[in-house]
Every structure is written in C-alpha cells, then in structure tokens.
Amino acid sequence: MSSAETTVAESNTTDEVVAELRRRSSFVFVSHVKPDGDTLGAGLALGLALKQLGKRVAYFQQDPVPRNLRFLPDSEDVTRDVAADLPADTLWVFCDMSDFTRAGEYLPAIPREHMLDIDHHLGNSHFGAFNYVLPTEASTGTCVLRLLHALGVTITPEIATCILTTIMTDTGAFMHTNTTPAVLRMSAEMIELGADKPLITDQIFANKRFAATKLLGMALERAVLDDDGRFCWTYVDEAMLREANADGEDTEEIVQHLRAVDGVECAALFKDYEGAVRVSLRSRGRINVQAAAAMLGGGGHFMASGLTYPERDLRKAVDGVHAALRAQGL
Amino acid sequence: MSSAETTVAESNTTDEVVAELRRRSSFVFVSHVKPDGDTLGAGLALGLALKQLGKRVAYFQQDPVPRNLRFLPDSEDVTRDVAADLPADTLWVFCDMSDFTRAGEYLPAIPREHMLDIDHHLGNSHFGAFNYVLPTEASTGTCVLRLLHALGVTITPEIATCILTTIMTDTGAFMHTNTTPAVLRMSAEMIELGADKPLITDQIFANKRFAATKLLGMALERAVLDDDGRFCWTYVDEAMLREANADGEDTEEIVQHLRAVDGVECAALFKDYEGAVRVSLRSRGRINVQAAAAMLGGGGHFMASGLTYPERDLRKAVDGVHAALRAQGL
Numbered sequence A, B: 001m002s003s004a005e006t007t008v009a010e011s012n013t014t015d016e017v018v019a020e021l022r023r024r025s026s027f028v029f030v031s032h033v034k035p036d037g038d039t040l041g042a043g044l045a046l047g048l049a050l051k052q053l054g055k056r057v058a059y060f061q062q063d064p065v066p067r068n069l070r071f072l073p074d075s076e077d078v079t080r081d082v083a084a085d086l087p088a089d090t091l092w093v094f095c096d097m098s099d100f101t102r103a104g105e106y107l108p109a110i111p112r113e114h115m116l117d118i119d120h121h122l123g124n125s126h127f128g129a130f131n132y133v134l135p136t137e138a139s140t141g142t143c144v145l146r147l148l149h150a151l152g153v154t155i156t157p158e159i160a161t162c163i164l165t166t167i168m169t170d171t172g173a174f175m176h177t178n179t180t181p182a183v184l185r186m187s188a189e190m191i192e193l194g195a196d197k198p199l200i201t202d203q204i205f206a207n208k209r210f211a212a213t214k215l216l217g218m219a220l221e222r223a224v225l226d227d228d229g230r231f232c233w234t235y236v237d238e239a240m241l242r243e244a245n246a247d248g249e250d251t252e253e254i255v256q257h258l259r260a261v262d263g264v265e266c267a268a269l270f271k272d273y274e275g276a277v278r279v280s281l282r283s284r285g286r287i288n289v290q291a292a293a294a295m296l297g298g299g300g301h302f303m304a305s306g307l308t309y310p311e312r313d314l315r316k317a318v319d320g321v322h323a324a325l326r327a328q329g330l
Helices: A014-023 A037-052 A140-151 A157-170 A181-192 A197-205 A210-221 A238-244 A254-259 A289-294 A314-327 B014-023 B037-052 B140-151 B157-170 B181-192 B197-205 B210-221 B238-244 B254-259 B289-294 B314-327
Strands: A026-030 A056-060 A091-095 A115-119 A130-133 A224-226 A231-237 A266-273 A276-283 A304-308 B026-030 B056-060 B091-095 B115-119 B130-133 B224-226 B231-237 B266-273 B276-283 B304-308
Touching (some): A014 A130, A014 A140, A026 A037, A037 A056, A037 A091, A037 A140, A037 A157, A140 A157, A140 A181, A181 B181, A210 A238, A210 B210, A210 B254, A231 A238, A231 A254, A231 A314, A254 A266, A254 B210, A266 A314, A289 A304, B014 B140, B026 B037, B037 B091, B115 B140, B130 B140, B140 B157, B157 B181, B157 B197, B210 B238, B231 B254, B238 B266, B254 B276, B266 B314
Parallel strands (some): A026 A056, A026 A091, A231 A266, B231 B266
Antiparallel strands (some): A276 A304, B224 B231, B266 B276
C-alpha cells in the first residue's frame, strides 16, 4: 500500500496495536475540538475496555462535552485538565482526527512515541508512532470495535452504547451511503450486547434546542427556489439569530432541508453574521460544489463545501455563488 | 392463541400460505388507500416473486402511486382498474391492512375464500379465508420475506429493493424502536442481494415538496413552548396553506419537529382548515396523549393521538387541549 517515496507510515496491524495496548499501563484518550459522537464514543469505548484490564484511563477534550452527548458512559470524566502524575509510559490515543492539531491548543506537547492515532479518514497524516487508520470503516468506533474483539474484553452494554453512537453519528443514523451490510450487522450485534439505541436516538437525533427549531422555521419560511427548481437557498442573519435567541451552532440542519426538496440539485445557506457572509453548499450528485466553492476561495468535497464570501454583502454573495454554481453546470 | 369464544381465525402457518400461493394461478395484490412504502412494497415484492413461478399477477390500488414511490419496480402496473378476464381461482392478497375496507370503495366485492390477508398489525380482523398476520414483524414486507424464503424464489435486486422499502418505511429509516437486530440483519441481507438503499433513501426520505418545506418553516417559526418547556405546539391555518401553496398532506412532519425539542414531553399541531380544528398529539413517553384525546372525543395510542375539536375556534382548541393534557399530568 505504501511506497518508498512516501514518508507516511503504513497503518499498524491489529495485532501490533493490541500488543502496544497491553504493554502500556496508562492511557489518555483525546477527542477533537467541536466533538461529535464518533471522536468521543470511540475513546470512551476503548477506555472502558482498558479499565477492564486494570489500566489507568483518562479522557482529554478541549471543549466541554456537548449536552446531547452527556448520556455517554464515563463522559463526566472528560476534561481539558491533564493529571500531573501521569505515568511515563502513558499512551495518548487520538480518535477520529487526521492530525493531532485537531485536538486544539490546550493539548500538551506529547512525544510522537507516545501517540496512537485511530481513525477512518483517507487523508489521515499517520502522525503517531502507532497508527490504526482504516479508511474503509464507517466510523472510528468500528475501528475500535476491531481492537475490542482482538483484545478479547467483554463488550458491556456501556461499551456497546458508545460503539453504536459512533456508528449512528457517522452514518447519519443509517441514512448515508456508508451504511453497509457490515455496519448494519455490527449495529445488530451492539443492540444484542445491550446498546441503548432508543436513548441514542432520543439524545442525538431528537433533542433539538427550541432556538434551533425556531431558527430552522425562519430560514425555511424564507427559502427560495431558483433555476427551475434546481437551486434552493436561504439565509440567516443577525436579526434572525436575535429573534430566535439562537447562535451560529443552531444553523446546522438548515441546508439539509433545502437539499431534500424534490428536484433540487444543489442547496446553499448564506450565514450573514459574525462579520462575514459564510456559505454552506450541498449537492445531490450532479453539480460539483467543491469546484464552485473553490472559484470563490472556499473548499470541501464534491457533495458538501463551504466558503467565506470576499465581501460582506448578502445580495452580492447570493449572485456570486449563483454564478459559480452555473459555471459548474447548474 | 385463539379461544373458542372468538370468531377471529388464527393466523395460518407459513406452509399453509405457501401451499395456497402455489395452488392458485392468478393474484391481485391490494394496497390500502393513502398508500405507503409498506403496503405497496410488500405487494410488489410478492408479485415479482410469483411471476418467477409463472403466475399471473396484477396490482389494485384505489389511489395513484405517490410520486415518491414511483421508483418501486412494477409500480407502473398499479391501477384501480380490474381486468375483466381474471381467472376464477384468482387470490386477492391484501397487504398491511387491518380490514379489507381499508382498500377503499373502488374495491370490487370479493368472496372471502379468495382473500389472503398479510399484515403485521395487532388489531388485524383476520378478514380473509387465509390470514398471515405476524404482529412481531416490523413491516408487512418482512412477513412477505418469510414467504419468499419458504417459496424458495430468487430474491432479485428488484424484490430486495421492495422489501427494504417496507422496512425503512415502517421503522422510520431505522429510527423507531421496532428496529431490532433481526430487522438490521434482514436489511443487510437485502442490500447484499442488490437493494438500492441510496435510491430508497433519496426517494422516500429526501424528496420533499417545496411547499411542504415552506409550510414547515412557517409552522416552526410560530411554535410556542409552554408549561416550563414541557409542551410545544403550533398551528397551520388556511392563510398559511395558501401562502405556502401547500395542502393538508404537507403538514405530516411538523409535529415530529415539535416533539424533538429538548425537554418537551408532549407536542401538538392544530390544523385549522377544511372546516374544523383538528389536532395531532405526540408524547415522549410520560404523558398519555390517547387519554387526553379521548377526553375531547378523539383516539389513538399512548404516544400518538388525534382529535377534531368540537368547535372551530383555534384559541379555544389550544386551551381545551392544554387542559386535557394537564389532566393527564403535563
């Protein structure tokens, strides 16, 4: 898989990683900033398992645990503080991040030989002395599940809940195309082992802030359908945030609703607050929204991209994005 | 399971139903009015399978196939017309309905001995000469899957797509609590056999009318949070329907969004159009909304119920429903 030219280390084998986990006495699990159910659930699952083996386990995360993930077992122990008395052989386990810098600026300096990198992203930089990077896995949690099976630990209901949370997070609750037969079978296994699927569903997918619901309403009421129904867009501005008592975190779902409109080929949300007009773009598969965003200095993927418009002028931003999308065949 | 006192026939065994399917030469599959992915997908799956055995197959449905189900194989053959030359041994197979009257008034009179009733509802009236009613199944389609396995037919990608559609419809895309390990494993099997899950997801769950999206926005913008955040409600009236260019069918999703607000224990949508104020109630598990609806002449289940308010007065309806919910412990 690797070549002589590249300095990127190959991924370690499951056996190599398991041997390192057995060798160490102490672990700190690290999740990325703006944590989601995968980065946090993966670390908690492996932490809970290593406690069974008598290991010392801590969890580092720069940001507080989001309210909708506080149901996760052990999440009350997640902190940005690092104990002063960590053993010298402590292994820092980074979950679900392409590079350790995604852990944020509060992360202390850690020698590479004490870093294990567990991830499922193609672009992972293999930054650890140990790297367990499986790009065909649906979540970092399912990478961890492989390790749990190899370690031979008991998958308790708590661990199963953490793993199922990673799966449901990264498959959009089984909606995304990474929901393979293997993923469905692993989910079945986790439920049989005691994963509390109704709790996960309720906490992660049915637990919206009222402010976000109001803001969604205001944004959808203002939605516009252009280009013979192929382009659906709307905006959120400071007045709307104020009226809904909402903040920038409450806008996440809006563009998905626009993309779901029958016949739409791409969708855009214009966010006119915090000093700039930022744009989220989504495609249904025909229009390359990464290329459209790149024309205006942005980036992302074919299906999802974003940009900050050069000028803070909503009308100009709408026109500019519209032109870029048409250049991509809208 | 049955008793001497009851006239309700026991469900037939799989072998008995399979024998009857082999015995007959001709079939008409019947779906219920306001068809969904389960009633239609179940009939199409069994119809496609019986064609493999050289049987004559037709599909009866009073309503047109909804736009978002037209991707289903053979759905173009679904009609409310009945051929004049049906063989005398034609078996009418009713899918996903408690009683044959759910097929609508266009259904011709059919002798009971030519009726097969396939369903997964507890309250099924066993109206056929043959009844295959399995209340533990997640969808009528998974009842059909049992028959397909017993018939030994090839589960083609088309059949697998129909079965997976029934599962995803009746589990709310794997969100409801009927998403058992067995259901997830069946879904895995269907994908391996060629079910087009991305197509199903896109057609059924990401294919909203623009009018429904606008109306959702208008309703959510008007949402009210009462009783210290335990009760969330909103309304839709004729002016809103007009402004959104929407109709009564476009209100379905609204109450789910209200129910999903953090801390909410029950949610209500007041529909003030078509000559009355109708109310949809949803619970998160503590408040019995069936009992609340019953106090005002309505009905339903513990978690979901509905009623028509005695007076066409939105303000009075809100107050009346509020009082009924408080009587149930809100």
